[in-house]
Structures are given as structure tokens and as C-alpha cells.
Amino acid sequence: MDIIKDLDEFLGGHFLYTYDNGWNYEMYVKNETTIDYRIHTGMVGGRWVRDQKVDIVKIVDGVFKICWTEPTGTDVSLDFIPNENKLHGVIFFPKWVHERPDITVCFQNDHIDLMKESREKYETYPKYVVPEFGKIFFKKNEGQNNEKVIAEAPREGMIDEMVSGELSFS
Numbered sequence: 807m808d809i810i811k812d813l814d815e816f817l818g819g820h821f822l823y824t825y826d827n828g829w830n831y832e833m834y835v836k837n838e839t840t841i842d843y844r845i846h847t848g849m850v851g852g853r854w855v856r857d858q859k860v861d862i863v864k865i866v867d868g869v870f871k872i873c874w875t876e877p878t879g880t881d882v883s884l885d886f887i888p889n890e891n892k893l894h895g896v897i898f899f900p901k902w903v904h905e906r907p908d909i910t911v912c913f914q915n916d917h918i919d920l921m922k923e924s925r926e927k928y929e930t931y932p933k934y935v936v937p938e939f940g941k942i943f944f945k946k947n948e949g950q951n952n953e954k955v956i957a958e959a960p961r962e963g964m965i966d967e968m969v970s971g972e973l974s975f976s
């Protein structure tokens with residue numbers, strides 16, 4: 807991936823990264839208002855989401871913020887510095903997601919009602935806040951609105967296949 811300076815070069819970006827706590831995440835910046843993502847390992851490893859509406863801005867050359875709120879009540883703010891293979895993310899988990907992450911480990915698009923029921927049924931506070939730096943270990947521009955990038959659940963070996971190019975989407 808070439809040097810990314812402006813927002814239009816960030817859109818379409820596909821990233822794999824590991825947070826300092828060891829959690830492996832995958833982000834596809836589908837377009838100016840939308841992300842698809844997979845969570846490969848960690849507290850909610852196995853969860854994947856398509857068409858999450860987000861706010862994406864360029865902070866300064868090469869620095870981009872993506873933030874959103876989820877049907878679970880989880881809030882997220884990510885600062886990407888792709889030219890340095892670095893990001894900082896803060897995840898604001900409701901108490902219930904920390905206590906029952908299993909409820910959220912699914913293809914969320916098929917279970918929106920369950921997420922909404924759960925956020926009403928269980929406790930939100932105190933929130934479990936996770937601020938972490940992460941290291942980007944794969945980045946590729948897949949073009950915008952590429953429905954092939956995040957089209958199946960995370961599975962064993964998928965990360966290695968994407969890094970090696972065995973699994974590719976363009």
C-alpha cells in the first residue's frame with residue numbers, strides 16, 4: 807500500500823492488526839460512512855459485522871479517526887496512522903458485554919434484535935474501557951464497496967491466508 811495522506815486514499819483500506827493486549831482485529835473501510843469488520847481473537851473473538859455506520863475523518867496528513875456506536879451499546883474510537891503501521895483504539899464496552907461477551911460473538915447483522923434486547927436487559931455501567939495501541943501487520947487497498955472482503959466468519963488460518971495472499975479479494 808502506498809503512502810496514505812488523504813481520506814480518499816484511506817477509504818477502501820483493509821487492515822489486520824494486533825492490539826498490545828494480543829487481540830487480533832480486521833478492519834475494512836468500505837466507504838466514507840461504513841465499515842465491515844472481523845474480530846479474530848480476544849474477549850469477543852469470532853464476532854463479525856457488516857455495514858456498521860461510522861464517522862471517518864482525516865485529523866492531519868496520514869492520521870485518520872473512525873468512531874461509532876454499536877447496537878450492543880459498545881462505543882469505539884480508533885486513530886489510524888497507517889504509514890507507521892500504528893493505531894490507537896479505545897473500546898467502551900457496556901458492563902454486560904464484558905460479563906457476557908458470548909452473546910455478541912456472532913454475525914451481528916443476523917442478531918440485531920438480540921443485541922438490542924440484551925442492552926436493555928443487562929447492566930451498562932460501570933463500563934469496561936479498553937484503550938490500546940495496536941500494530942498493523944497487513945494493509946491493502948481493496949477498493950471501496952468491495953463486498954468480498956468481509957463476507958465470511960473469522961476462522962482458523964484466515965489471517966495467514968490473507969497475509970500470504972492465498973486469500974485475496976481484488
Ligand SMILES: C=Cc1ccc(O)c(OC)c1
Nearest residue numbers: 831832833843882895897
Ligand atoms: C467493538 C468493535 C471494534 C473495536 C475495536 C476495533 O479496532 C475494531 O476494529 C474492527 C472493532
